[in-house]
Amino acid sequence: MIEATPPADALAAAERHLDSLRRNHTIDMTRGKPAPEQLDLSDELLANMSPGACVGEGGDYRNYGLGTGIPEAKRLMGAYLEMPPEHTIVAGNSSLTLMHDTLVGAVLAGVPGGAGPWGRDGAGVKFICPAPGYDRHFAICAKLGIEMLPVDMHADGPDMDAVEKLAGDDPSVKGMWCVPKYSNPTGAVYADAVVERLANMSCAAPDFRIMWDDAYAVHHLSDERPIVKHIFKACTAAGNGDRPYLFASTSKITYAGAGLAALAASPDNIADIARKMSFATIGPDKITQLRHVKFLGGMDGLAAHMEKHAALIRPKFAAAHGVLQARLGGTGMATWTAPKGGYFISADLEDGNAAAVVRLTGEAGVALVPAGSTFPYGRDPRDRNVRIAPTMPSVEEVTQAMEVFCACVQVVSLRRRVAAQC
């Protein structure tokens, strides 16, 4: 319909429509935050400990000690990552901290198999960054002075031709970020062939590391249960067992702000990280760890719990997709993902439109993460990607916010078409 109308008239209509949608308060769709109803699902955590119940297999969890976590939590998070408990570290509430500290440790002191601290390598350190990706991963690299090398994300994982070339040619390319299942933001699920290539590829750096952020392993939105080939097993079979660090957290399982984080890896890697951690802490909050074990039980209890999350989240994704399809379907103004899990919809607009749309959307009362955030250095080379995070607002708010977003996409697209005519 829009196409049949002269662009100037369509633009005027779209601008009137957007005006009618303007809001006095802001709907926040910037971050992948759980909604209060999701947090409520875990409120049993608040009161499932009592005096006398703080003694576990590792002793009195109120006291100092157990620097790499309590045995019970290692079994739980080891099961989540499909790794042996003894090669699993369970820490505080942030897997981002584990990732950050792991790279800090590599920069300052090196990792097993390497020639020493990454930072002392005169050539600098480079990291492969599939993009669009997670802005906080990229921010860690930026902070540490690690040069980021973007490679395209496809529906089945990163562009492996590009990854193999970068990793194979340059010994200063020391690692890579991966979100293997329901990737942030595209929802991509790594194909078996991608995992196999990551495990087997020849790396110029003997201490090349894959930062395998398995943040959404159990965060399904559909009835499908895609299985990603196990990176550690694949790497080990390829003789590269020290290559991957596996990360997870319960931030989007229990409480986003008060969950558990975990790291699993090869015995040598875990010994290295445990030693480095021992200088920084006498132990994590073991009471919170035991609360989680009591609440979640094991992987069966965890899976049942995730069904309740899915029931709350699915209608929000459906509402967002409904508006996208109704307003932008067939317009050529945008494509978007229909992820089977995770926390995001990734929309690609016409090239050059993302920054303008995010700005206009913000002015109309809907906060989106800044355009470019999903790319290294905040630079989307085509200025087209927008990450939509529909979990936190209510279904009604998601609908309203997506109406605003779609109206903004139309206005910006039509403005460009009108300008092109002049």
Next chain:
Amino acid sequence: MIEATPPADALAAAERHLDSLRRNHTIDMTRGKPAPEQLDLSDELLANMSPGACVGEGGDYRNYGLGTGIPEAKRLMGAYLEMPPEHTIVAGNSSLTLMHDTLVGAVLAGVPGGAGPWGRDGAGVKFICPAPGYDRHFAICAKLGIEMLPVDMHADGPDMDAVEKLAGDDPSVKGMWCVPKYSNPTGAVYADAVVERLANMSCAAPDFRIMWDDAYAVHHLSDERPIVKHIFKACTAAGNGDRPYLFASTSKITYAGAGLAALAASPDNIADIARKMSFATIGPDKITQLRHVKFLGGMDGLAAHMEKHAALIRPKFAAAHGVLQARLGGTGMATWTAPKGGYFISADLEDGNAAAVVRLTGEAGVALVPAGSTFPYGRDPRDRNVRIAPTMPSVEEVTQAMEVFCACVQVVSLRRRVAAQC
């Protein structure tokens, strides 16, 4: 009596006595751990939150956010450190982590007032380490490649002539460790004049930092309430407001393994640290923070709570001192501290005897921290200092352990005297 007996006879008697004290199980006096009864004092923490009570001034504390802590906890820990809440960061359960990460941040990226990362300074980085001191402070320096410069600890703080000379002469001397009240292990309380000299001294490094670990500010054992001059106020008055970082934790107030840690400093320092932290975490465990605020209330509640700790700890120190006085008083074999607070008794044996005594004590079933631990690089130049941590065992066990320790001191001292006669 020992002096009146021929040394060989006295030694034989002491060895028989030690044999009679040998134990089949180990009493652990290695670390300053609270006893279970002390942890019991805070068990209200386990159940003082409920669904619906997780919303505070900063929003829903179950969710992401508030990277530097909740406002309520900043007021609590700001009051503890006598610093404004807005210049106080409250983090997870480990102040050691805050100290470690602060120095890592300095090494990688520098601090306000400096010329850049400490680690890029060709001359290396050096730290002044009053000794005996806290082994985990020293371990952080060792890990980061920071050269440690020991200075003597006196009863009123470090040897300030030595400190001023080291800090004033060498721009690669970037900082210093201090435990200002009830210092680990000697129990020293910094005199006003020491604090004034620390605040006013001329430092060759413009970005010199004092790591002010106020771990025992409220951990009194006597009715005295010594007041240490406030380092931040003194430094600010001297025009050196960026000099100190103040650290504290509730590890020895509530749960050693599940408390809160805090860092306070000048506005510029806090902005710098908050920015650095923002790369590593989206926020601390805010539920645990709110639990603590609810439980402790404020400084009055905290002080009343500490009286209960003192009532449990005092008899253990008294038992230890009683045995020390009865067995070693007047022998010339040892001197020891009678701290008015904190967690340790520091014993100085005859030069050259500490390692042998700790080894012999361990063989007899009493574990002490390795000799030398209280000195940089684990090297006690006189091999005389032993740190005794009497809080964890029961009063009876403390008594038994100190009998073993004193017997070992006698045996080692007498062996040396006998050897000197030959």
